[in-house]
Amino acid sequence: MSTSLYIAAALLTALLTAPLSLPNPVVVHQAMPVAMAPAIAPSLARMELPWQPDDVARATAVLQGVFAAAERGDLAALDTLYAGDSLTVVEGAGINRGWADYRDHHLGPELKTMKNFYYRPVDVVVRVSGQYAWATFRYDLKGKMNGRQIDNVGRGTAILERRGAAGGTRWVVRHTQTSSRARRAGDPPSL
Numbered sequence: 001m002s003t004s005l006y007i008a009a010a011l012l013t014a015l016l017t018a019p020l021s022l023p024n025p026v027v028v029h030q031a032m033p034v035a036m037a038p039a040i041a042p043s044l045a046r047m048e049l050p051w052q053p054d055d056v057a058r059a060t061a062v063l064q065g066v067f068a069a070a071e072r073g074d075l076a077a078l079d080t081l082y083a084g085d086s087l088t089v090v091e092g093a094g095i096n097r098g099w100a101d102y103r104d105h106h107l108g109p110e111l112k113t114m115k116n117f118y119y120r121p122v123d124v125v126v127r128v129s130g131q132y133a134w135a136t137f138r139y140d141l142k143g144k145m146n147g148r149q150i151d152n153v154g155r156g157t158a159i160l161e162r163r164g165a166a167g168g169t170r171w172v173v174r175h176t177q178t179s180s181r182a183r184r185a186g187d188p189p190s191l
Contacts, residue, residue, distance in 0.1 A: 059133035059160045060126045062171045071119040073111045075103055083172040090177040118142040120191050133160040140190040153187050154180030
C-alpha cells in the first residue's frame with residue numbers, strides 16, 4: 001500500500017471510529033423508520049450526548065398524552081403533564097399563564113361544553129437539547145360546541161422541560177402555542 005493511501009485509510013478509520021460531537025440542537029424526527037434503529041444504535045452508544053435517545057420518545061409521548069387527556073376531558077391527567085405555575089398557553093391572540101388559569105378559565109369551561117370531542121396530533125417532530133425539548137405539530141380538532149359543529153385543522157409548537165432528580169426523569173409541557181381554522185376542501189382528511 002502506498003504511503004498516501006495508507007495515510008488516507010488511517011484518517012478515514014480515525015474519523016469513522018472517533019466519538020461524534022453533535023451540535024445542539026440534535027434533530028430527531030418521530031417518523032424515523034424503526035428498521036434504522038439497529039443500524040444507528042452502535043453509533044449512539046459511542047456518543048456522549050446531552051440527551052438520551054429515549055428522551056425524544058418520552059417527550060413525544062407526553063405531548064401525545066396532552067391531546068389524549070384533553071380529548072377525554074381528563075383534567076387530572078393534564079395536571080401531571082403540564083408545568084404548573086410556569087405553564088404558558090397561547091391560542092390565537094389569547095394567553096393563559098399557569099395551569100390553574102388555563103384549566104379554570106379556558107380549557108375546563110371549553111371541555112364542559114364540547115360534545116363528541118376529537119383532538120389528535122399529526123406530524124409531530126420533537127427536538128431535544130439538554131433539559132428542554134420543543135415540538136412542531138399539526139392537529140385535527142372536531143366536536144360540537146354550543147350547538148355548532150367544529151371541524152378544524154391547526155398548527156402548534158410546544159416547549160417541554162425535563163424535571164426530576166439525577167438529571168431529570170420526566171417531561172412536562174412548559175409552553176404551547178396553537179392556532180386553527182375551519183377545514184377546507186384541500187386539507188388532508190382527519191385521522
